[in-house]
Amino acid sequence: MYLDNAATSFPKPESVYDAVDHWMRNNGTAFGRGQHALAEANGHMVQQCRVQLTRLLGLPAASHVALTFNCTDSLNLIIRGLVRPGDRVIATTMEHNSVLRPLHQLQDEIGLLFDLVDFDPVTGLVDPADFERSLHESSARLAVISHASNVTGVIQPVREIVDLAHQAGTMVMLDAAQTAGHVPFSMKDLDVDFLAAAGHKGLLGPLGTGILAVRPGLEKLIQPIRCGGTGSSSESMRQPSQMPDLLESGNMNLPGICGLQASTQWLSSQTVDAVHRHTLDLTKRLAAGLRDMNGVRIYGPLADDAAVADCCPILSMNIDGLDCRDVAMILDQSFDIQTRAGLHCAPLAHRTLNTFDLNGAVRFSPGCFTEESQIDAALSAIAEIAQSQ
Template sequence: MQTLYLDNAATSFPKPVVVCDAVDTWMRQGSGAYGRTAGAAADAVGQMVEQTRHRLATLLDIPASSDIAFTFNCTDSLNLLLRGLLCLGERVVTTTLEHNSVLRPLHQLMQEQQLLVDFVDCDPLTGIVDPNDIRHALRQQPTRLVVITHASNVLGTVQPIRAIADEAHAAGALVLLDAAQTAGHFPFSMRELDVDFLATAGHKGLLGPTGTGLLAIRSGLAPQIRPMRCGGTGTASEQLLQPNEMPMRLESGNLNLPGLAGLHAAAGWLTQQTIARVSQHVELLTTRLREQLQQIPGVTCYPQQSGASCGIVSFNIHEADCREVATILDQSFHIVCRAGLHCAPLIHRQLGTVRSGGTVRLSPGPLNSIEQIDLATDAVTQIAAAF
């Protein structure tokens, strides 16, 4: 039986063939280092890196490609921003939907720098954070930063980011958007959302290789960020302090060129397909999966009321341990999924799913088919009948 991959919220698979080919070609034929090699090789490297920046800026409507710094993943991007921006005793407002890539740096900074952090709950029925609740939290005391996920990696629910950004800016706070689950899967514009910082991975919805990510920063804000990694940038070598200009402010050392070559190809593939078409397909699969699972006796989907989603369906069967269900899906049906707390413990506490070990999460991608969704539904039906 062929393996059915439904864990695209963790990392996308399969990658488009052009992505695999680009990485292979770069590993075999690429030469030179970005900003460090002279001659034609340097020109080829520089052209690929800057074209990748430009393609991503166009896809995500980031105002200027030079506002993008390449990172190793979304976790790296979030850490660079949180540790580089926040200072002793400052206050952050965030939500119970957040991933540990936000929660752990914040808790570490609570210990190291007496950071003040307030958490806003989502509506457990819809998975949505009410902008009015953000406004109420911001009124309590001055706040430096609002950190919010664009879409929950547990629930898939897309948040009303523009309304939340408006509340934050009215209170004098900056906004960091974690777009790990939406970039490439769900059409959006950084410009229209009016966020100050955008972090995402290259290997999920953007369909690139692992080891790639980006941090986009509103023009003019880069000097406020203390670089966490200082060193060679290939430019301004006479300066003994890290440059203030982006992207050098946050890019030190050699970049992951094979990874960026793959991301370059992935961004080109998404440009041809369009994120709108990809999103429409993923939404079709997700809606079908969710509606079918909801018809199975003993299956509970989260959240109970669905709205805009980025391609994630979480569920449990009766009171069964979700990890047992995932093991059966893997061993008996060859379906790859994820089960557990998904590195987002606070939302599971709010949902009351900790007693089941979390939830089973199925996450279709752009290269999945309706037939595969029906196979997954049939598998869950058989498992539910056995409990």
């Protein structure tokens, strides 16, 4: 029973398996490297994937969507490609190491300055007033914020923070790793400047796929961190300056993109709104069952029924007296339930939640194919483990 969809979605829609298998058997060629019909078919497929993502996520323009290898790749392309020596970046303590490590690395390399705004451990929310205070301390080139924490699942007040950042002349990048495909939203409505997302999580594509959307015009500020063949402007010794070639060097993950094109088509037919309602109901059902158990601790607003409004399908918990890693191992080996235990590559979030010294927490993350009976089976398993203490 797979309840680790925040790491990567499984299973995928059948159409994803069919599309990848068909492409591998009947095409299997490169994109932008030939004038034959198979290469042209790949070009059409890649463009269709960009267009479908643009419609699904409300992106500014399909021409400004780079297809990357994962969300980490997308985040690095902007963080490392945008900031310069002496620049300042604002992020939060809920960020994934895909943000925190590049910031610390650039601090060592070029003396980057950065400030981390904390979140409320009870509500899981970043207070826009705290963000505003950081913006006013000194100018910042970039702000980075997770749309939703990968530990608590709480959706952040992004538009309010974006408005404050833009008033201060700061660009904003949204890490939508946990919301793209799970939560209905529009990049244009949120008014962020850059959006990074994983193709293999809520968007249900294969591993090795990611998305980076850039507000048209801002590509002029980005220095590419990878340069090489793009199939365009081959006479020039300089990386093409136009999107998406600026950020897409080398052969692309075409089987992955083929699967992502199929998954976004499936999501569009089902609607993200319907998927979100389903997974939110499952998450609330899980939380309600856990709240009734002695010795079980839930982290964030899901611990209080009255506080639950909207979130991603993520719930983190611990059982008193047991290491989270042991709980996850028992769930897997004795009940065939797959979860994620530990710090979830978000150590500062766990410090704020006071779970760092507990080695983290057990994270449950249902997906669009999870059923109520599976949530009930998970609750029964946790109750049995808790009662054994």
